[in-house]
Amino acid sequence: MQSVALIAQCTLEMKGTVVDADTREPLGYSNVVIVELQKGAATDESGNYIIKGICPGNYTVRVSHLSCESKDFKLEITADLVRNFELPHSLNELKGVSISAERQKDIPTQAVQEITGEDLDKTRGSSLGESLKGVTGISELKTGSSVSKPVIHGLHSNRVLILNNGIRQEGQQWGSEHAPEIDPFIATQLTVIKGANSVRYGSDAIAGVILVEPAAMPDSAGIRGELNLVGFSNNREGVVSAIAEQRFEKIKALSWRLQGTLKKGGNTKTPDYYLKNTGYEEENFSWALGWNKPTYGLEVFYSQFNSSIGIFSGSHIGNLTDLQAAFDRDEPLEQSGFSYHIDRPFQRAEHELLKTKGWLLTGTTGKFSVTYARQYNLRYEYDKHRPLNDALAALNLPELTYEITSHSVDLLWEHNSYKGFTGMVGCSGMTQGNTFEGRKFIPNYINNTAGLFVVERYRKNKLLLEAGARMDIRELTVYEKENGIVNSYEYNYQNFSGTTGVIYDITKNIRISANLGTAWRAPAVNELYSDGLHHGAAAIEIGDTSLVPEKSWNAIVSAMLFDHSRFAIEISGYYNLINDFIYLKPVLPPTLTIRGAFPTYRYEQADATLKGIDAMVRYHLTAHTELHVRADIVRAFNEEANDFLQMMPADHFEYGATINLPEWKKTKSNHLMVSVNQVLKQYRVPDEADYVAPPSGYVLLNAEAGTILTFGKQAIHLSLNVTNLLNTSYRDYLNRFRYYADEQGRNVSLKIKVPFQFAKKN
Amino acid sequence: MKNKNIILLATATLIVTNIFTGCKKDDDDPTNPGTPNESELITTAVLSFTDSAGVAPDVTAIFRDTDGDGGAAPTQFDTIRLQNNTTYFMDVLLLDESGSPTDTISNEVEEEAVDHMFFYTQSGVNIATTYLDSDSNGLPLGLQTRWVTGNVSSGTSTITLKHQPGVKDGTQAPGETDIEVVFESRVE
Numbered sequence: 001m002q003s004v005a006l007i008a009q010c011t012l013e014m015k016g017t018v019v020d021a022d023t024r025e026p027l028g029y030s031n032v033v034i035v036e037l038q039k040g041a042a043t044d045e046s047g048n049y050i051i052k053g054i055c056p057g058n059y060t061v062r063v064s065h066l067s068c069e070s071k072d073f074k075l076e077i078t079a080d081l082v083r084n085f086e087l088p089h090s091l092n093e094l095k096g097v098s099i100s101a102e103r104q105k106d107i108p109t110q111a112v113q114e115i116t117g118e119d120l121d122k123t124r125g126s127s128l129g130e131s132l133k134g135v136t137g138i139s140e141l142k143t144g145s146s147v148s149k150p151v152i153h154g155l156h157s158n159r160v161l162i163l164n165n166g167i168r169q170e171g172q173q174w175g176s177e178h179a180p181e182i183d184p185f186i187a188t189q190l191t192v193i194k195g196a197n198s199v200r201y202g203s204d205a206i207a208g209v210i211l212v213e214p215a216a217m218p219d220s221a222g223i224r225g226e227l228n229l230v231g232f233s234n235n236r237e238g239v240v241s242a243i244a245e246q247r248f249e250k251i252k253a254l255s256w257r258l259q260g261t262l263k264k265g266g267n268t269k270t271p272d273y274y275l276k277n278t279g280y281e282e283e284n285f286s287w288a289l290g291w292n293k294p295t296y297g298l299e300v301f302y303s304q305f306n307s308s309i310g311i312f313s314g315s316h317i318g319n320l321t322d323l324q325a326a327f328d329r330d331e332p333l334e335q336s337g338f339s340y341h342i343d344r345p346f347q348r349a350e351h352e353l354l355k356t357k358g359w360l361l362t363g364t365t366g367k368f369s370v371t372y373a374r375q376y377n378l379r380y381e382y383d384k385h386r387p388l389n390d391a392l393a394a395l396n397l398p399e400l401t402y403e404i405t406s407h408s409v410d411l412l413w414e415h416n417s418y419k420g421f422t423g424m425v426g427c428s429g430m431t432q433g434n435t436f437e438g439r440k441f442i443p444n445y446i447n448n449t450a451g452l453f454v455v456e457r458y459r460k461n462k463l464l465l466e467a468g469a470r471m472d473i474r475e476l477t478v479y480e481k482e483n484g485i486v487n488s489y490e491y492n493y494q495n496f497s498g499t500t501g502v503i504y505d506i507t508k509n510i511r512i513s514a515n516l517g518t519a520w521r522a523p524a525v526n527e528l529y530s531d532g533l534h535h536g537a538a539a540i541e542i543g544d545t546s547l548v549p550e551k552s553w554n555a556i557v558s559a560m561l562f563d564h565s566r567f568a569i570e571i572s573g574y575y576n577l578i579n580d581f582i583y584l585k586p587v588l589p590p591t592l593t594i595r596g597a598f599p600t601y602r603y604e605q606a607d608a609t610l611k612g613i614d615a616m617v618r619y620h621l622t623a624h625t626e627l628h629v630r631a632d633i634v635r636a637f638n639e640e641a642n643d644f645l646q647m648m649p650a651d652h653f654e655y656g657a658t659i660n661l662p663e664w665k666k667t668k669s670n671h672l673m674v675s676v677n678q679v680l681k682q683y684r685v686p687d688e689a690d691y692v693a694p695p696s697g698y699v700l701l702n703a704e705a706g707t708i709l710t711f712g713k714q715a716i717h718l719s720l721n722v723t724n725l726l727n728t729s730y731r732d733y734l735n736r737f738r739y740y741a742d743e744q745g746r747n748v749s750l751k752i753k754v755p756f757q758f759a760k761k762n
Numbered sequence: 763m764k765n766k767n768i769i770l771l772a773t774a775t776l777i778v779t780n781i782f783t784g785c786k787k788d789d790d791d792p793t794n795p796g797t798p799n800e801s802e803l804i805t806t807a808v809l810s811f812t813d814s815a816g817v818a819p820d821v822t823a824i825f826r827d828t829d830g831d832g833g834a835a836p837t838q839f840d841t842i843r844l845q846n847n848t849t850y851f852m853d854v855l856l857l858d859e860s861g862s863p864t865d866t867i868s869n870e871v872e873e874e875a876v877d878h879m880f881f882y883t884q885s886g887v888n889i890a891t892t893y894l895d896s897d898s899n900g901l902p903l904g905l906q907t908r909w910v911t912g913n914v915s916s917g918t919s920t921i922t923l924k925h926q927p928g929v930k931d932g933t934q935a936p937g938e939t940d941i942e943v944v945f946e947s948r949v950e
Contacts, residue, residue: 316938317938317939318924318925318938318939318940318942319939319942321922321939321942322938322939325935333929333935333936334929334936350786352785352786354785374785376785376786376787376788378786378788384938385925385927403788403790404788405787405788433788433792434792435788435790435791435792435795436795436798437790437796438798439798440798443795444790444792444793444794444795445792446792446793477793479792479793479794479795480795481795481796481797481798486793486794486795488793531832531833532830532831532832532833533831533832540831540832542832591831591832591835592827592835592836592839593827593830593831593832593836594804594805594806594807594825594827594831594836594941594942594943595831595939595940595941595942596939596942596943596944598831598832600832
């Protein structure tokens with residue numbers, strides 16, 4: 001480290017404006033404090049502040065406002081400085097989460113929930129699906145213990161849109177056994193927008209959108225980063241993840257970031273037995289380079305995700321007799337001890353994303369940006385048994401290979417506040433090619449899409465109004481080799497989407513929001529073209545090339561009541577009408593094959609409704625004790641068949657208590673948390689659509705303890721977590737392996753986070 | 763500072779390497795698909811019965827579904843018709859007739875006898891079945907069996923082939939089902 005310079009001239013001044021990140025409105029009476037100097041100022045009515053008598057140096061500036069979360073900014077002051085700050089709005093005032101992302105954000109009029117800071121730390125080491133299940137209205141669709149997908153208000157896969165660093169994730173989303181190929185460690189914020197949201201993000205957002213967002217590139221000089229270590233007892237899993245970033249001192253515009261994650265877990269253990277071949281491995285990394293000037297900038301981001309996932313051996317069945325036998329047994333017949341070895345059946349997935357984004361301030365009127373992205377997704381599926389033919393078996397080839405390559409371009413112009421209006425106009429285009437090798441399930445195709453949208457928002461006092469519209473076209477061409485000749489089939493879809501919403505602050509403590517939105521989804525290729533045995537499901541599935549896009553009409557109303565020191569209540573009700581909802585309908589008779597008769601399903605369309613309530617109540621019993629109750633309730637109905645929809649989440653309740661303990665010696669942020677998760681039995685299932693009745697409800701006990709240790713300036717975050725503390729045996733309706741095996745037993749995890757920093761001291 | 767330079771150098775190296783080697787490419791052309799390769803199919807089961815005494819005529823019963831699971835319905839599904847009070851030798855032949863040339867899957871089953879076993883379940887029909895072959899561990903295989911018929915009766919004969927790698931123990935429970943065909947059967 002360089003020696004501290006002579007007593008520098010402490011005559012510098014910093015001034016600027018503090019605005020609401022969402023509305024761009026100036027925030028009067030907010031505080032701007034230089035933490036190291038204990039020096040600060042309050043903003044005037046127009047949000048302006050000035051701090052004088054600053055010595056040159058690296059500082060943490062804490063900006064706070066009554067109705068916003070306080071936020072820290074790192075910056076270097078070497079000369080007089082004009083610096084404007086944005087503060088995100090807080091929806092839930094009781095939790096002091098800090099948001100590190102610094103950018104203009106749309107606050108959607110749909111129900112929105114974010115996981116950041118300590119809440120995100122608690123999920124570290126888990127997959128994206130698992131990380132999100134703490135959000136009200138979200139459940140987890142699982143295939144065994146290693147594949148997890150987020151379910152929003154009862155819908156998942158193709159009906160939930162995931163944006164990875166601003167780019168639509170184009171992977172293999174059609175099957176419930178295909179988890180999103182995303183490393184949650186790249187994100188400093190996970191955002192769930194519940195409700196139809198096609199206008200801003202394009203088709204498929206029937207149930208909602210999940211945003212996986214990295215922090216903005218660093219805006220002060222020095223190297224800093226974070227090391228995360230996580231260990232899980234149940235499957236003896238270890239996770240190492242590290243991130244480092246720097247903004248250069250001499251070339252101020254230049255910054256970089258490097259991030260990587262390694263993960264390895266062995267066989268999962270239920271309370272009574274190990275699940276054979278359920279290990280997994282992940283190797284991921286990403287890097288980013290930024291060149292950011294005050295009025296323009298360019299950023300390049302690259303990420304790679306690689307995973308191998310063992311599929312539980314006992315789930316591989318030949319026919320219905322096997323399935324029935326598996327279900328009749330209390331424990332799987334094929335068992336094993338603990339092992340990290342991944343054998344057949346397994347799947348290997350790779351995902352690459354290259355993103356380049358350039359932006360330019362268009363004078364004082366707004367900001368223009370252009371983004372290009374290339375994604376490459378590769379999936380290998382290996383069946384349980386190699387072919388009987390020795391020559392074929394020796395090759396040890398995957399039985400199924402898919403490759404999807406997507407190129408997309410987005411243009412966006414966001415305009416600054418003009419007479420209360422803010423908004424954006426944009427267009428996007430994508431071209432995508434899919435190829436397969438091996439067993440046929442999804443044919444080759446080329447998919448081209450284009451969209452044009454505009455969203456405007458008007459804010460006056462306590463009222464925010466939003467309206468938007470979008471037009472999309474989609475051209476899908478399927479290529480099939482039939483009797484040696486390649487035939488192509490073209491499908492054209494176009495759709496108009498709209499959204500309108502309102503947010504109104506009735507009083508300082510009550511906010512209501514309402515949104516009416518539409519979304520659409522063109523039939524996926526598997527829904528058009530499946531024709532054969534779906535091995536995992538032991539069913540014959542038959543596609544229909546005459547399917548039309550499904551279209552949702554979604555209304556969501558939310559109310560938030562909060563009192564700073566006592567309680568926060570957030571409740572949303574939604575009603576989602578989906579015209580031409582695509583689903584699998586049982587057909588009779590079952591299909592006769594050499595392996596016996598298989599139940600047969602055909603993709604059909606019918607109008608469906610999904611309605612429900614998400615609620616979260618937090619109550620401060622004492623200054624240090626917080627209680628919370630969460631409820632997720634979904635009711636899904638096929639209006640034409642007059643029957644329930646299949647695979648819908650059962651009613652879910654959570655009750656918890658958090659005790660915040662005082663600082664003690666070198667520890668701070670000490671807390672204990674106990675929660676009880678209750679999932680009721682799902683009675684609302686269609687007749688004759690499943691082989692076996694849904695499993696019983698269950699109650700799980702979880703506990704957590706956390707602290708931050710400080711050694712000098714070095715902080716170490718520690719958290720000890722136990723899920724299924726009582727080692728309860730249970731099965732979950734949303735796990736496809738419920739036919740074969742119990743869920744994971746007790747799992748103790750230890751999470752260690754070590755932030756580090758090498759900043760030059762002047 | 764040394765640390766800093768090392769980190770910087772490592773980062774630069776990684777990023778540069780990645781720029782040149784990182785992006786993988788799909789070498790296949792979406793507009794020119796290959797032929798789907800069903801890794802292996804069993805389309806046809808042929809049950810051949812011969813009278814051990816050489817008196818009663820030979821009997822053949824066939825299940826044939828040449829396009830595999832789903833798609834078109836099976837093209838042939840015979841009833842097993844055997845003479846009463848007769849002892850038959852029965853041989854099973856499994857074929858993959860989906861491509862050309864036809865692949866004889868039962869040869870592969872014989873090669874991997876330690877991982878496979880046939881099971882015969884008679885229901886309502888007066889037939890007793892015994893194994894005539896075994897694998898190298900001395901457990902039955904079932905490609906060759908003896909069928910002894912009793913009085914005139916009718917019902918079903920179920921033939922099941924289980925794939926039991928590493929778990930074969932002479933019982934039907936372990937492993938997964940490769941074939942399961944329920945033939946109508948009559949003793950006349």
